[in-house]
Amino acid sequence: MTEPIRDRLVTVRRHLHRHPEPAWREFYTTARLVEEIRAIGVNELAVGPDAYDPADRMAVPSDDEIDFWLERARDRGADDALLERMSGGNTGAVAVLERGDGPAIGLRVDIDGLFVEEATGDGHVPDAEGFRSEIEGTMHACGHDVHMTWGLAVLEAIAESDFAGRLVVFFQPAEEVGGGGCPMARSRFVDDLDYLLAVHVGLDHPSGEVVAGIEKPLAMCHVDVTIEGTSAHAGKSPNEGDNAMHAMGTAIENAYGIPRHADGMTRVNVGRAEAGTASNVIAERAHLEAEARGETTELMEYVKGRLERVVRSAARMHGCDAVFDVISESPRADSDPELVDVVVDVATGLHGTDRVVPTADFGASEDATFLMNRVQESGGLASYLIVGTDHPTSHHTPTFDVDEDALDHGVSVLVETIGELERRHPVSNAENAAEDG
Incomplete structure (x- = not known):
């Protein structure tokens, strides 16, 4: 039996850190995620073109670039059947848990790396402890390795709980080029979501701090x-x-x-x-x-x-x-105050939380806003959380790294928020639609 992800958060994150892949070329990454999701056991797992319409993708690289990274993933042991399904650069996945009547909740995490050459030297923990990027010129310099680990661990925790409702986890490709949010937002998996949570690590918020919802993404x-x-x-x-x-x-x-x-x-x-x-x-x-x-x-x-x-x-x-x-x-999308209040209440009482900030200006851009807008336009609520971490240098730099205590803290914030939404939610959008019909 596979060891629970919650017990190997550091191992999972470090493995993903060693194998970063850029936008629409996350072949090995997606294959590893699928392996973990299958071990968890879900009601539906959509990979690549089954998760979205490929025609809705933006910033897709050349065929030669795509094929180069696909063969690199094959050489690293990625499953051939999965690679065939992802051909043409259709990476990423959506995992769905159906657990009876209750709210429909989405969680979006991003999966791509950056064209940044990772630092070397004993002062850089990934190099000193043997999990520096193995792919020259490419690095998880923005914490997406952490985000994926959170997504897997939350999926597993909810699968093993008595949660009632539907959980949809979007493992979204191509965030760094703004290319993957739109196709996933247009997919059927966003239909009738009552809530959407998106999440990021760090962003100059220290370990122990939680921002319950961002405002003013550009x-x-x-x-x-x-x-x-x-x-x-x-x-x-x-x-x-x-x-x-x-x-x-x-x-x-x-x-x-x-x-x-x-x-x-x-x-x-x-x-x-x-x-x-x-x-x-x-x-x-x-x-x-x-x-x-x-x-x-x-x-x-x-x-x-x-x-x-x-x-x-x-x-x-x-x-x-x-x-x-x-x-x-x-586009721009702001976190909904009602959902921010839920996250504040949950995070305040959690082990590992030193400070909760209800809202903060984002100041940068994010294509999770496509999913947020889609949910909000359909009558649901969305919030983009930040789980703080001490990081020695800024995001998108060769020496970026995280405090790995944030791994467990982030899982707790997300799992407990999902549980609280289930307890507070009176009726799902899907049930409302059925009654209206």
Whole structure:
């Protein structure tokens, strides 16, 4: 019999930490999750295209990239049948427990890693204790290894309890590129959910602290821009060229001049740019990657629209053409006060809790907001929790790590919150819908 996950939280987290995979390439990760979920025993387990419509995915990488990571997962021992089901980059899973009449509760955890080379040296605990990333240039630098471990442990705890209702755990791919929340939010598994819990570790909240619900996550979009010009000899006939690099420079400068908005916070950033082939050639092609954010979805749309106008105007100014592609985006969603109050009550009385913060501004972006919005629009409640952990450096850095005491603490917060929702819930949305029909 498999040892309970609650008794091996550190082992599970460290194994997942050693095998990080980027967005839509989480093949080995999904296979390991499926292995654990099957051992727990659930009523339904949907993997990849059975968990969502692949057409709803955003920020999907090239076929070559996908195939490279699939073969890497095969070499690491991932199940061939599962890899076949996930072909084309359809990773992730949804696990469902049906336990009779009661509330329908969703839990969303994310599973992808980042393109960050993990640190070495005795000062970095994963390296010193032998669980540093084994995949060069890729790392769990945002705690998703912790989130997955929580998801598995909560699923197991509820499966073994006398919980009455339905629990749906979303093991969501591609959060770091904002690509996986939308397809899972549009899936049938979100239908009739009464409650949705999403969760993150750390985010500058120390060990022992719990934030019961975030507010003001920034709506976000990722953008790819290609500018096409005309090449020419830079010395002999520069006037015959249309300089895509010059157009790109104009676009970047003007992007940072987009006016801020009176209605709230806005952000714009060009994070990557490249152009040209040689010093004596007028560049005929340029590429840049940028993002727009806003305190509300409407403010993000404002910045996105201005950014597109800036790019196209800069291209025309220099005789070039521009292609402006929105690769992914996510809306704003705030935690519901009624659900925040439940988490506050639960977390306050738990072992390991030193401080409960009812709400906190998020300040970044998250595609769990797609699921939150879907549940809220259907009459349910959603909250995005933070379970604190001491981390030596910030998220998305080579030396990021967690205080592993947060593993058990996070499981307790989530399991007890689910149990409290069951006790307080009078009737499910599904039953209400049946009565209305």
